[in-house]
Amino acid sequence: PTSAEQAEQWSQQYWPTIYRKTNPFGPHPSIIGRAEEEVLSNNNVPRLMEMAKKVAGETKAKCCGAGVGCVIIERPTGKPIEVIAVAGDGRYQDLDEVAGQQNPMAHAVMRAIGMVARKRVRSATRDPSKLNPDMAALDINKPSHKPAPGAPKFVDKTLLDYPLTPMERKAFNKDNLIPDGYLCVDLEIYLTHEPCVMCTMAILHSRFARCVFGIRMPKTGALTADGGGLGYGLFWRPELNWKFLCWEWKEKDPYDGDNHLHLFLDKKTQV
Numbered sequence: 001p002t003s004a005e006q007a008e009q010w011s012q013q014y015w016p017t018i019y020r021k022t023n024p025f026g027p028h029p030s031i032i033g034r035a036e037e038e039v040l041s042n043n044n045v046p047r048l049m050e051m052a053k054k055v056a057g058e059t060k061a062k063c064c065g066a067g068v069g070c071v072i073i074e075r076p077t078g079k080p081i082e083v084i085a086v087a088g089d090g091r092y093q094d095l096d097e098v099a100g101q102q103n104p105m106a107h108a109v110m111r112a113i114g115m116v117a118r119k120r121v122r123s124a125t126r127d128p129s130k131l132n133p134d135m136a137a138l139d140i141n142k143p144s145h146k147p148a149p150g151a152p153k154f155v156d157k158t159l160l161d162y163p164l165t166p167m168e169r170k171a172f173n174k175d176n177l178i179p180d181g182y183l184c185v186d187l188e189i190y191l192t193h194e195p196c197v198m199c200t201m202a203i204l205h206s207r208f209a210r211c212v213f214g215i216r217m218p219k220t221g222a223l224t225a226d227g228g229g230l231g232y233g234l235f236w237r238p239e240l241n242w243k244f245l246c247w248e249w250k251e252k253d254p255y256d257g258d259n260h261l262h263l264f265l266d267k268k269t270q271v
Helices: 004-013 029-061 108-124 166-173 197-205
Strands: 069-074 082-088 187-193 210-215 245-251 261-264
Touching: 029 069, 029 082, 029 108, 029 166, 029 187, 029 210, 029 245, 069 108, 082 108, 082 166, 108 166, 108 187, 108 197
Parallel strands: 187 210, 210 245
Antiparallel strands: 069 082, 069 187, 245 261
């Protein structure tokens, strides 16, 4: 069965069955088909991937980090998608890149998830003591970024869970999360590059529903299980307590006469 409702119906009509959302053998083909149709609707994927590339370029131009970008969206029922968070890589922010210093906690995925958390808090309370001083709703657009009254004096800048560029700030300023949500349940994440093990586990523990990435990273990527990479395929492992759908976004050769984007589900990564 592909749903709890169908399992109940089959149990009544035919034979006792149960619905296993976390099927260790991979998602049901019908679930994949419906998800692909929804993801590809309204030509959203090219726009979101371009947005991820753009924010990656912004942070790289500011010498904040590598050219990696991330976009997190929510898909309200019957409404257009909402861009919840946009983040570029910030691993070199306030560090000496030439000397080899970098902050892994400031990878694009980690920063974007942190911004979602800030927005969750902001939607639940207006108490400035619950917010990073730079994140106060009334102060975020001021060049000085003065702390809000009552805000804590100490800020852990290691996480960089606040906007560094205008594009990031535009998404962060919008109070567009559906209220009373939990972590990143039902959210989707779009990435310029396949995430590393740390970022992939952050995606998994944050309970994302879907992930789309662009460039494979054979030496560090943790999503694919074929192609000579690490082989982890962490998006659908029976040992883990959460699973999500994952696709690789591939661009065709511009010289083959058909330069369009298509969604590619790497079925070999399904365990």
